[in-house]
Amino acid sequence: MPRRLQVYETAEITVTFEPDLCIHSGVCVRGLPAVFDVRRRRWVMPELGAAAAIAAQIGHCPSGALKYRLKTEDAPAP
Numbered sequence: 855m856p857r858r859l860q861v862y863e864t865a866e867i868t869v870t871f872e873p874d875l876c877i878h879s880g881v882c883v884r885g886l887p888a889v890f891d892v893r894r895r896r897w898v899m900p901e902l903g904a905a906a907a908i909a910a911q912i913g914h915c916p917s918g919a920l921k922y923r924l925k926t927e928d929a930p931a932p
Protein backbone atom coordinates (compact mmCIF):
# COMPACT_ATOMS: atom_id res chain seq x y z
CA MET A 855 0.00 0.00 0.00
CA PRO A 856 1.44 3.43 -0.86
CA ARG A 857 2.48 5.53 2.08
CA ARG A 858 0.61 8.73 2.68
CA LEU A 859 1.73 12.12 1.34
CA GLN A 860 3.06 14.28 4.18
CA VAL A 861 2.30 18.01 4.27
CA TYR A 862 4.19 20.58 6.35
CA GLU A 863 3.14 24.21 6.29
CA THR A 864 4.05 27.66 7.50
CA ALA A 865 2.50 30.99 6.58
CA GLU A 866 5.07 31.26 3.76
CA ILE A 867 5.59 27.81 2.32
CA THR A 868 3.93 24.43 1.93
CA VAL A 869 6.31 21.47 1.81
CA THR A 870 5.10 18.05 0.70
CA PHE A 871 6.92 14.74 0.99
CA GLU A 872 6.07 11.54 -0.85
CA PRO A 873 7.74 8.76 1.15
CA ASP A 874 7.52 6.25 -1.68
CA LEU A 875 9.61 8.43 -3.98
CA CYS A 876 12.46 9.14 -1.53
CA ILE A 877 15.73 7.39 -2.41
CA HIS A 878 17.34 8.32 0.94
CA SER A 879 20.14 10.28 -0.64
CA GLY A 880 20.34 12.47 2.47
CA VAL A 881 20.71 15.63 0.39
CA CYS A 882 17.96 17.42 2.33
CA VAL A 883 19.18 16.54 5.83
CA ARG A 884 22.77 17.49 4.99
CA GLY A 885 21.76 20.73 3.32
CA LEU A 886 19.34 22.08 5.93
CA PRO A 887 19.70 19.94 9.07
CA ALA A 888 17.48 22.18 11.21
CA VAL A 889 14.53 21.86 8.85
CA PHE A 890 15.02 18.24 7.75
CA ASP A 891 15.82 15.96 10.68
CA VAL A 892 14.81 12.31 10.47
CA ARG A 893 15.44 11.80 14.20
CA ARG A 894 12.32 13.84 14.91
CA ARG A 895 8.87 12.34 14.69
CA ARG A 896 7.83 15.38 12.67
CA TRP A 897 10.92 15.31 10.50
CA VAL A 898 10.21 18.39 8.34
CA MET A 899 9.87 21.67 10.24
CA PRO A 900 9.72 24.51 7.71
CA GLU A 901 9.24 27.01 10.53
CA LEU A 902 12.92 26.49 11.41
CA GLY A 903 14.26 27.87 8.14
CA ALA A 904 13.76 30.68 5.65
CA ALA A 905 11.19 29.82 3.00
CA ALA A 906 13.58 30.78 0.17
CA ALA A 907 16.34 28.56 1.59
CA ILE A 908 13.93 25.63 1.95
CA ALA A 909 12.72 26.11 -1.61
CA ALA A 910 16.31 26.15 -2.89
CA GLN A 911 17.18 23.02 -0.91
CA ILE A 912 14.13 21.15 -2.16
CA GLY A 913 15.29 22.01 -5.67
CA HIS A 914 18.24 19.68 -5.02
CA CYS A 915 16.14 16.67 -4.00
CA PRO A 916 17.18 14.09 -6.61
CA SER A 917 14.02 12.00 -6.45
CA GLY A 918 11.26 14.60 -6.45
CA ALA A 919 9.97 13.25 -3.13
CA LEU A 920 10.10 16.76 -1.66
CA LYS A 921 8.11 19.52 -3.31
CA TYR A 922 7.15 23.01 -2.22
CA ARG A 923 4.85 25.86 -2.99
CA LEU A 924 5.61 29.39 -1.85
CA LYS A 925 2.44 31.01 -0.60
CA THR A 926 3.67 34.44 -1.64
CA GLU A 927 3.18 33.24 -5.23
CA ASP A 928 -0.54 33.00 -4.47
CA ALA A 929 -0.77 36.55 -3.16
CA PRO A 930 -2.59 39.03 -5.40
CA ALA A 931 -0.42 41.69 -7.00
CA PRO A 932 -0.43 44.97 -5.04
Ligand code: SF4
Binds near residue numbers: 883914
Ligand atom coordinates in the same frame (compact mmCIF):
# COMPACT_ATOMS: atom_id res chain seq x y z
S1 SF4 B 1 16.79 14.88 -0.72
FE1 SF4 B 1 14.92 13.90 -1.47
S2 SF4 B 1 15.53 11.82 -2.00
FE2 SF4 B 1 17.14 12.66 -0.68
S3 SF4 B 1 16.57 12.02 1.40
FE3 SF4 B 1 15.70 14.05 1.07
S4 SF4 B 1 13.63 13.65 0.34
FE4 SF4 B 1 14.76 11.74 0.10
